[in-house]
Amino acid sequence: MLVKTNAIVLSKIKYRDNDLIVKCYTYNRGVVSYLLRGVLKSNRGNSKVAYYQLLSQLQIEERYKANQSLQYITDVKLDVVYKSLHTNIIKSSIVMFLAEVLSSVLKEEEENTLLYSYLETAFKWLDYEQEFSNFHLMFLLNLTKHLGFYPDDTNIDANYFHLSTGQFETIKRDYYSISGENLTILKQLLGIKFDALNTVKLNSKQRQSFLSMLLLYFELHLGDFKKPKSLVIFNQVFN
Numbered sequence: 001m002l003v004k005t006n007a008i009v010l011s012k013i014k015y016r017d018n019d020l021i022v023k024c025y026t027y028n029r030g031v032v033s034y035l036l037r038g039v040l041k042s043n044r045g046n047s048k049v050a051y052y053q054l055l056s057q058l059q060i061e062e063r064y065k066a067n068q069s070l071q072y073i074t075d076v077k078l079d080v081v082y083k084s085l086h087t088n089i090i091k092s093s094i095v096m097f098l099a100e101v102l103s104s105v106l107k108e109e110e111e112n113t114l115l116y117s118y119l120e121t122a123f124k125w126l127d128y129e130q131e132f133s134n135f136h137l138m139f140l141l142n143l144t145k146h147l148g149f150y151p152d153d154t155n156i157d158a159n160y161f162h163l164s165t166g167q168f169e170t171i172k173r174d175y176y177s178i179s180g181e182n183l184t185i186l187k188q189l190l191g192i193k194f195d196a197l198n199t200v201k202l203n204s205k206q207r208q209s210f211l212s213m214l215l216l217y218f219e220l221h222l223g224d225f226k227k228p229k230s231l232v233i234f235n236q237v238f239n
Contacts, residue, residue: 003028003064006079008119009056010103014040021070022052023103024060027116030108034062035070051076053086054099055123080120085127089237094126094136097234101140105147105222115146122194131198134189137207138197140214141189149221153190161186163217176220178213185210208235 007024010031015021018041023033039049051058057080063072085091102119122142126135144150149166158168161183163176172179178186188200202210218225228234 001064002061002074004059004061005029006116006120007032007058007060008116008123009052009054009058010099010106011054012052017041020049020052024058025102025106025116025119026060027113028111030110030112031106032062032109033070034073036073051078055085055095056080056082057120057123080124080127082123082127085123091126091132093234093237094132097228097230098136098139100228100230101143101218104225104228105143105218112146118142118146125194129194134197134200134202134207135194137185137210137214138189138192138194140211140218141186144217144221147222149217151186151190156187156190159183163213164220166217166221181206182210182213 005026005028007026010023010025012020012022015035018038020036020039021033022036023031026032036052039052056078059077059079060073061075063074065071085095106115122135122139126132129135142150151161152167155168155170158170160169160172160177160179161167162169162173163178169177171177185200185202185206192199215227215231219227
């Protein structure tokens, strides 16, 4: 059965000599993996490797077969033509890092149009903007809405935030109770939109500390989540 859908590239790995396995987040069916035969030896039609850069937004036609782990793409074109996402070295380091996170945390093979729309809009914003130092922090924080553990801001004026419960609390309970700069940054980021990100002024040390806290938050709420391998390189390039 031929099916058309939009898709965002999450990862790609070489398979045999000339093939690729590409994992995408699709509008219609969530996470889907595709086998691209001969893509590394041909520059014709849908075999162009350039289409499958990380976080590329595509329109694809697939030959879908239920209960098959790898699907096949019969036609592909770009849905969004990025201007800077893959050419700006800082943005491309963000792309590599976030793609690895998304590839790890997105597992559902079912439609989630709200999540797809969030990813689509966020990456368009990053591609367009010139000031994006805090984008990855905001992106990961908002991603938790779609993963089911967005911070509960009911008691946002409290002096601590507990990473394990996801709630603001009045007393420090243990190691996972955060305060200080990371608490202040969390409160600043909660509820604002990407266009207001430039109002949050952080230095590289503060960004790294808050990112470490966010990744720990992910670990506590997603049992099989591990810190991305690209984190070290990301911190070196970005900061």
